[in-house]
Amino acid sequence: MLVRTTARDGIRRPTAARGLRATAVAMLAAAALASCTQDTPQDAASASSPSPSAPASPSAAPADNADQAEQAAPEPTEEPALPAEPAPEAVRDAFATLQATLNDTCTPGAGDCAYFLGRVTQELTELDEAMRADPKGPGHFKQPLADMKTLFTKLGTDRSTPHLEKHFSAIVGTRDGINTWMQDHPDDYR
Incomplete structure (x- = not known):
């Protein structure tokens, strides 16, 4: 062993x-x-200049070498850019996500509206931001922006399910009205 x-x-x-x-x-x-x-x-x-450690003349002092090193070092041309704020979605993209809710619905009071109404409200908010930031200007989207402003005034800041269910018709009506307006303006979403 x-x-x-x-x-x-x-x-x-x-x-x-x-x-x-x-x-x-x-x-x-x-x-x-x-x-x-x-x-x-x-x-x-x-590679681009003489060695900063080599003195310019035999009588150069160490302090002169430090000055030459600073002069030989490349200077930054500009400060690094700060991360930009994310730009609002393009109107076409925001409208596409709103359109994805067209065949969805819920029954107020049945407990199935929290996701649906929250999503439609969020999609309308993002479309509002995209329309305001669009190069065509908010004047081009006068009607849908006015409809969303009316809805957002009714809703206020309360995004609770009971409050959204209370305004179910206004939320769905605004979504459908904007869909109709956009269908009449195909250049904005194609």
Whole structure:
């Protein structure tokens, strides 16, 4: 038994050692490759101008070298742009999502209206924003914007299911009226 254990250990040790050596060699090769392929700002500066560490004259002081290094360093041309606010959806896209609700309905008081009325109200809100931001201007969408303003005035800020169910006819009527208006203005959604 002692011989088998020793034999197994003898076989395992070299196998494990070979695996570790192979992993270490692969990691070193990857690190060397990565360092060879990456440009550093110092490499870019030295390629386009004399080395900042080489003095301009034999009598240059170390302070002069720092000044030369600052002058040789590329200056940023502009500050990085801040992330822009997301633009409102295009009218065509906002109308398409509103149109997707045309065959949907619910029965007020039956408990199946929370999602439907919330979705239609949200789609109308996004369409309102898109129409106001459209390059044609809000004057082009005068009728649908007026209809949505009337609806949003009735709804106020309360988006609870009982409140939306109370205004079911106004919400669905506004959706259907805007659909009819948009069908008469195909250039706005095609």
